Amino acid sequence: MGESMSMLKGANTPVSVRSVRVELGWHSAPGVPDVDASALLLQSSGKVRSDSDFVFYNQPAHASGAVRHEGKQSATGTTTDSVAVDLDRVESSIERVVLAASADGGTFGQVPGLRIRVLDAASGDEIARYDSQDATVETAFVLGELYRRQGAWKFRAVGQGYGTGLEGLATDFGITVDEPQQAPVTEAAVTQATLPAVTPPVATPPPPPAAPAPQPAPPAPATPAAPPAPVRLTKVTLTKESPSVSLTKQGGTSGAMRVNP
Numbered sequence: 001m002g003e004s005m006s007m008l009k010g011a012n013t014p015v016s017v018r019s020v021r022v023e024l025g026w027h028s029a030p031g032v033p034d035v036d037a038s039a040l041l042l043q044s045s046g047k048v049r050s051d052s053d054f055v056f057y058n059q060p061a062h063a064s065g066a067v068r069h070e071g072k073q074s075a076t077g078t079t080t081d082s083v084a085v086d087l088d089r090v091e092s093s094i095e096r097v098v099l100a101a102s103a104d105g106g107t108f109g110q111v112p113g114l115r116i117r118v119l120d121a122a123s124g125d126e127i128a129r130y131d132s133q134d135a136t137v138e139t140a141f142v143l144g145e146l147y148r149r150q151g152a153w154k155f156r157a158v159g160q161g162y163g164t165g166l167e168g169l170a171t172d173f174g175i176t177v178d179e180p181q182q183a184p185v186t187e188a189a190v191t192q193a194t195l196p197a198v199t200p201p202v203a204t205p206p207p208p209p210a211a212p213a214p215q216p217a218p219p220a221p222a223t224p225a226a227p228p229a230p231v232r233l234t235k236v237t238l239t240k241e242s243p244s245v246s247l248t249k250q251g252g253t254s255g256a257m258r259v260n261p
Contacts, residue, residue, distance in 0.1 A: 006115075006131040009159040013128050014152065019086045019121035021070070022099050024143070027113035028079040033106030035114070037081040039067050040098040040173055041090070047174030049093070055083065066090040067097060078113070084121060085146060087153050097146040098158075098173070102166055108135035116143040118155050130157035139165035 007013065024037040038056035040048055048054060055062050060069040066089035070082040085097055099116060101108075108114060114135060118128040130144055138161030145156050162168035 004126050004129050006129050007157040009130075009157055012154045012156040015087070015118065015127055015146065015155050016152075017120045017122065017127070018088050019084070020127065020146070021119045021121045022083045022085060022144075022146075023080050023117045023119060024082070024099075024101050025078060025080045025113070025115050025117065026111050027077055028074060029077060029112075031110070032112070033108075033110055034104040035079070035081065035108075035111055036102050036104060037069065037083050038100045038102065039069075039083050039085070040100065041067065041094045042096040042098060042173065043093055044095045045174070046096070053094075064089055064091050066094075086121075087146070095148050098142055099144045099146070100140065100142050100169060102140045102169075103138075106139075108132070108138045108141055108161065111135065114141075114143075116157075118144070118146075128155045128157075130159065132159055134159075135161060137163050139163065140169040142169070 022037070022039075024035065026032070026035055036057055038054065041053040041055075041062065042048060052059075052063055055067045055069050057069060057071075060071075062068070066086050068084045070084050072079055072081045074080075081101075083099065090097065101114075101116075103111060114132040116130050116132075117126055119126055128144075132141065132143060135141070140162040142158045142160045142162075144158050146153055147156060148154075162172070164171075
């Protein structure tokens, strides 16, 4: 089967096969930003359950085995980055698999021929295709999604861009992005730091008073039960300090993502 007609933004089509390969493609050339595919597994609330529901180049396999990042291939001026999805292994609490992309070192307006294809993993036949043609300053994109509808799977062409990159995309799916804060340095602190240290005179301490007779210790009060920890959404910090989920590619300049407990 050859290539299908490109879908319109917002259109959907049935996916009747059990496993698919989602292929993100673009025309690569000198000066064109690198592009990375990723997937987010969402509940009915539209939120991830934890950082493990984010599949990308540094976390290439979901714990369920349902989603895997397969990596890139290049040929004749075209590069692809693929994600494999075994629809039979997607957990019942997951209703959508969002298929996203991020630009490394530029915007999607500088990436020609951006497209996403859904292929039958067994035969390689193309099931759906969506070509993005209106990108400008976006640095992250949701190109499509696989979703459940009445017990069956469908693919929808989304085409939603984020000018705020991974931070904007993460926030949209319930992840709280926290920038590190540094305490301001006051003029008094700077002045104090520049003054030479002064050694105070050593005073001879008076002799200690005689110790009173020991008294029996009162019974220790019962320790109250600790209150339950509050439930909160996953918190992600886009910094390079103490990462547990790093967004830094080898040889790249991206930041890092730290998931706080």
